[in-house]
Amino acid sequence: MKTLFHINIRTALAALLLSLAPVLSAHAQQDSRIQMGALDHLAAKASQTVDVNIDERLMRLAARVFDDKDEDEREVKKLIANLKGVYVKSFEFETEGQYAAADIEPIRTQLRGPGWTRLVNVTSKKEGMLEVYLLFNGDVVGGLAVLHTDDKELTVVNIVGPVDVDKLARLEGQLGIPDLGIGSPKNKTKNDDEK
Amino acid sequence: MNDDYLWDKTGQPDPQIQQLEEILGTLRYQPKPLVLPHKRNYFPLLAIAASLLLALLAGGIWLRVRSRNEAPPQQASVETPKPNFEDEPVGTPKAPVNKSVVNPSPVVANNRRRNRSAPSALPKREREEALMAKEQLMLALRVTTEKLHLVHTRTQPNQIKNQHRVG
Numbered sequence: 001m002k003t004l005f006h007i008n009i010r011t012a013l014a015a016l017l018l019s020l021a022p023v024l025s026a027h028a029q030q031d032s033r034i035q036m037g038a039l040d041h042l043a044a045k046a047s048q049t050v051d052v053n054i055d056e057r058l059m060r061l062a063a064r065v066f067d068d069k070d071e072d073e074r075e076v077k078k079l080i081a082n083l084k085g086v087y088v089k090s091f092e093f094e095t096e097g098q099y100a101a102a103d104i105e106p107i108r109t110q111l112r113g114p115g116w117t118r119l120v121n122v123t124s125k126k127e128g129m130l131e132v133y134l135l136f137n138g139d140v141v142g143g144l145a146v147l148h149t150d151d152k153e154l155t156v157v158n159i160v161g162p163v164d165v166d167k168l169a170r171l172e173g174q175l176g177i178p179d180l181g182i183g184s185p186k187n188k189t190k191n192d193d194e195k
Numbered sequence: 196m197n198d199d200y201l202w203d204k205t206g207q208p209d210p211q212i213q214q215l216e217e218i219l220g221t222l223r224y225q226p227k228p229l230v231l232p233h234k235r236n237y238f239p240l241l242a243i244a245a246s247l248l249l250a251l252l253a254g255g256i257w258l259r260v261r262s263r264n265e266a267p268p269q270q271a272s273v274e275t276p277k278p279n280f281e282d283e284p285v286g287t288p289k290a291p292v293n294k295s296v297v298n299p300s301p302v303v304a305n306n307r308r309r310n311r312s313a314p315s316a317l318p319k320r321e322r323e324e325a326l327m328a329k330e331q332l333m334l335a336l337r338v339t340t341e342k343l344h345l346v347h348t349r350t351q352p353n354q355i356k357n358q359h360r361v362g
Binding site: 148 | 321328336345
């Protein structure tokens, strides 16, 4: 009877774990979301603030008003199709020294977490420090984060979900996004030909 | 022949009757202890069902809590206080980096123009929300591409230098 009881408990636990698996995996996928609440107090000091929070629901909703007949909009729609969220916080200050390194530390702590890889780190006296991070779930990109810290500027961009950086770069010049010249050479040639 | 044997088993039995007794004797009632049929154990099934129910409940609660904890998503904002020209020294160049980022008007204008051709199957309120979300999404993508562009322009000269070195 005791053995039977043990088997039952094991079966129940296995069933519980199996049924919780989707919930747990969904939670694991949310790890690429960076909590930016620690930066909110900087809005009071900033001369200009950009704060964008678009979760998956709004993303789906926005996708419904993209015009499928328009090639550009179709591209953006494809890009955001699998994304879970886009979050941006950007502060511009009138004077230097309005924020300290400690203010960004909560963001950096999250980006030092498992899965995140710093792809690029560029520092210059003129334009501050620019870092690009990617979150990998195995071989798949699960999120993107860009951190730009300058004397008078602080910007954090967080894209949650499988983001295609190449596609994102190709968005330049579309839908009011200025052509910044970071598309692939192939596309550049194509665009030039069209002109 | 005496029939008492058939009545009370006394007297001389008939051989045929004895033979019949032997044959039928095997079918005589034999007392046995009462054994009830084994009751089926439903515990494993109940345990699994309860676990699934608990898991679904936990999942539901988690999703609800998660959606509540999330910041109001449609609250994207672009704040631009009035510039204080008195404090600003004459001839101070403005930082050009974020000007195009924080001024969403070209994106908004462009999107408004394009949104006219978008499908209007959504209810009015939902459609307004969708259009607002779209504008904010475009603003976010614009900031992102600008930052990626900055990264690109800063890393490009290094690549060219390296190519020269290799060449």
